[in-house]
Amino acid sequence: MSAQDDDGPLQARHKPPSNLERPRELVIACAPLRSNVNLSRILRTAGCCGVERVIACGAVKVVDKIARDAATTVHVEVHRTLLPQLARLRADGFRLAALEQAENSVSLHHYAFERRTALILGNEREGLDADVLRQVHDIVEIPVYGLPYAYNVATAAAMAMYEYCRQFPRG
DSSP states (O other), X not given: OOOEETTEEOOOOSOOOOOOSSOOOEEEEEOOOSOHHHHHHHHHHHHHHTOOEEEEXXXXXXXXXXXXXXXXXXXXXEESOSHHHHHHHHHTTOEEXXXXXXXXXXXXXXXXXXXXXXXXXXXXXXXXXXXHHHHOSEEEEOOOOSSSSSOOHHHHHHHHHHHHHHHSTTO
16 A cells, blocks of 8 residues: 655555464463553554463553554453463463573574464563473573663563564464
8 A cells, every 4th residue: 555656655554454364373471560551562562463362460451542452452361360371371282481581591583483372471570480480381582782681571572472473474
C-alpha cells in the first residue's frame, strides 16, 4: 500500500498484518512485574508478533492505551504465582526458556527456539528466582554492551519475541 511520488516513498501506516500459516506456539509467562506499563508493552509486542497467550502473575492491570489492540486480542491469564504455571506448561509439552542473565545461559544470538516454547520473563528488579530457574529447560541471555547491566523487561521481551518470529516467520 505504499506509494511513491516525486519526493520519494510515502509512509504506509497501519498496513494489514502479515498472514500466518499456523498460529504461533509461543506463550509468554511473566513473574509478578512491578510495572503495569511493562506488562502492557509486553502485550502490545505479543499482539504485533501474533502471540495469542500471555500468563501474568501477581497484581495485574493492563493499560489499554499502551497495549492498544492487544488488550482485547491477546488472551491474558492471571495467576497468583508462576511455578504452578510452569509445571502446567511443561506438562503440555512446552519448552521452558527463561530470559535471564545467569551462569550457563545461551546467547539469544545462538538460541534455537522450539516452535512450542514458553518464554519466561522475570521481575524488573529481582529477575527470576532460583526456584524458577531450576524448572526451566533453557536460560537465554541477551548480550549487553554497555550500562545499565540489563535491558528493560519489556524491551528484552520484544527482542526475544522478534527473534522467535524471525526463526518461525510463518507461524
